Amino acid sequence: MKQRFNVATAIAYRQTTILLKNPSLFLPPMLFPLLNFTAFAGGLSRLRHVPGFDFHGGYTAFQFVFVLLQSAAFGGVFTGFGIARDFERGFARRLLVSSPKRGGIVFGYALAALIRWIMIAVVLTCVALAVGMKIGGDGVDIFGMYALAVLMNQIGVLWACGVAMRFRTVQAGPLMQTPVFMALFLAPVYVPLHLLRGWIHAVARVNPLTFLLESGRGFIEGSPTQVAMAFGIGLALVACFAIWAFDGLHRAEAAGG
Amino acid sequence: MRVIATQVALIAQRSIIRTFRQPGVWIPPLLFPVMLMAVNSNGLKAATHLPGFPTKSFLDFFLPFSFMQGALFASAIAGTDLARDIDTGFLNRLALTPVRGSALLLGQIGGAVGLGSLQAVVYLGVGLAAGVHIDAGVGGAFLILVLAVLIAVGFGTLGLWLGLRTGSGEGVQAQFPLLFFTLFISSMNLPRNLIEVRWFRDIATLNPVSYFIEALRSLVIEGWNAEALLLGFGLVFGLIAVAMTLAARQLKVRMART
Numbered sequence: 001m002k003q004r005f006n007v008a009t010a011i012a013y014r015q016t017t018i019l020l021k022n023p024s025l026f027l028p029p030m031l032f033p034l035l036n037f038t039a040f041a042g043g044l045s046r047l048r049h050v051p052g053f054d055f056h057g058g059y060t061a062f063q064f065v066f067v068l069l070q071s072a073a074f075g076g077v078f079t080g081f082g083i084a085r086d087f088e089r090g091f092a093r094r095l096l097v098s099s100p101k102r103g104g105i106v107f108g109y110a111l112a113a114l115i116r117w118i119m120i121a122v123v124l125t126c127v128a129l130a131v132g133m134k135i136g137g138d139g140v141d142i143f144g145m146y147a148l149a150v151l152m153n154q155i156g157v158l159w160a161c162g163v164a165m166r167f168r169t170v171q172a173g174p175l176m177q178t179p180v181f182m183a184l185f186l187a188p189v190y191v192p193l194h195l196l197r198g199w200i201h202a203v204a205r206v207n208p209l210t211f212l213l214e215s216g217r218g219f220i221e222g223s224p225t226q227v228a229m230a231f232g233i234g235l236a237l238v239a240c241f242a243i244w245a246f247d248g249l250h251r252a253e254a255a256g257g
Numbered sequence: 258m259r260v261i262a263t264q265v266a267l268i269a270q271r272s273i274i275r276t277f278r279q280p281g282v283w284i285p286p287l288l289f290p291v292m293l294m295a296v297n298s299n300g301l302k303a304a305t306h307l308p309g310f311p312t313k314s315f316l317d318f319f320l321p322f323s324f325m326q327g328a329l330f331a332s333a334i335a336g337t338d339l340a341r342d343i344d345t346g347f348l349n350r351l352a353l354t355p356v357r358g359s360a361l362l363l364g365q366i367g368g369a370v371g372l373g374s375l376q377a378v379v380y381l382g383v384g385l386a387a388g389v390h391i392d393a394g395v396g397g398a399f400l401i402l403v404l405a406v407l408i409a410v411g412f413g414t415l416g417l418w419l420g421l422r423t424g425s426g427e428g429v430q431a432q433f434p435l436l437f438f439t440l441f442i443s444s445m446n447l448p449r450n451l452i453e454v455r456w457f458r459d460i461a462t463l464n465p466v467s468y469f470i471e472a473l474r475s476l477v478i479e480g481w482n483a484e485a486l487l488l489g490f491g492l493v494f495g496l497i498a499v500a501m502t503l504a505a506r507q508l509k510v511r512m513a514r515t
Contacts, residue, residue: 042454044304044446046307049307197299198299200299
């Protein structure tokens, strides 16, 4: 257990150091959610006047939850790029040879993704509060919202980790991010679910990420909704993608890194 | 003049072949905007219920976004390719030949123009197949393609400048979010008069990208709007001129260094 912990913390420390020393790796993932937040919360706030728009926390808070979850998922996906880069440069091969407990490798990357996202979340939250975002929920609600985002972050990194360990090249980048991007945008991004029409409503209704998003919005509004369902789905997805990631690790081991 | 034309043609041919030989370079710029168009045109359909919204179809309204997104990809491709030429020493070797700087810039933009043209045709084709109605008719559709390619040239030239300035593909990619920001903070999602947040509306009004979008959009939902078209075409020629001047200056600096 201790060996696994040591491997995980060493990898997380290395990944975080690389990130902080390379602004070109650190800034784009930081800017992306901020740009989305500016565009959606600033440019689309008139949508709260659409008949039937019943979210009472203001459009800034409505969009903040989406951007927070998006930043969490992409914080994980961008960590997947780092894993693929480690394989391309041969570092992962040395890591596989030298790690006493290889399971710690996946935990290390997951921890690195979490640290990376926390930095983004702090900036994003400060910007949202600075532009006057209203928070209707209490401390427990807000904790619940961030807990959902942590689950989202782990879903993102475990998915990307599984892909990176199977393909072991940065060229698999589109495969890591496109499904996540599509899954996020096939949820009710701009208006509540009941205002969507046509095929996108049908897809959003069965999209698991819709539950996380709607629940997160309930938390920030101060009227929690579908909490058990959202956490259940989130934990189930983490478990599924953990199996996917560890299976990827076994394949990388079999391939010799 | 004939010599320069030959030089441009040779470098452009290389640029186009290089772009289309890498599926990872040209497939995402074709697919990604189409996917976003499909998702956003449905997700934002509720906006058409806002009083004063200019059309009943959000797909008609949103179509120009694809052209703009494609132009930004063109910028990244042109800049990254040129940065790679600097990185691999190709530009150094080229500096030893009689190739003129203007021919190099015009030729390097070839790949972005080729891809921009293909993108424009694909986006328009997908839009028409999905039910977009071009109010300005066949002539308007042709003008949309022309303007879309010009916008791709403008952003592609800007990419060249970034490539020459940074000298690294990673440097160009790092600027990409900033270029994207110009698109996000424009009238891409709502008409300017319906943007509620004042600072956002003011920046969108100052942002030339709003006028590119509005020129394209006017042909789809309004017909022939001379003011929107003059602003759109005028600003895109301005962008090409400014970006070309910046790139030419930077090329001189880069050549002097080598």
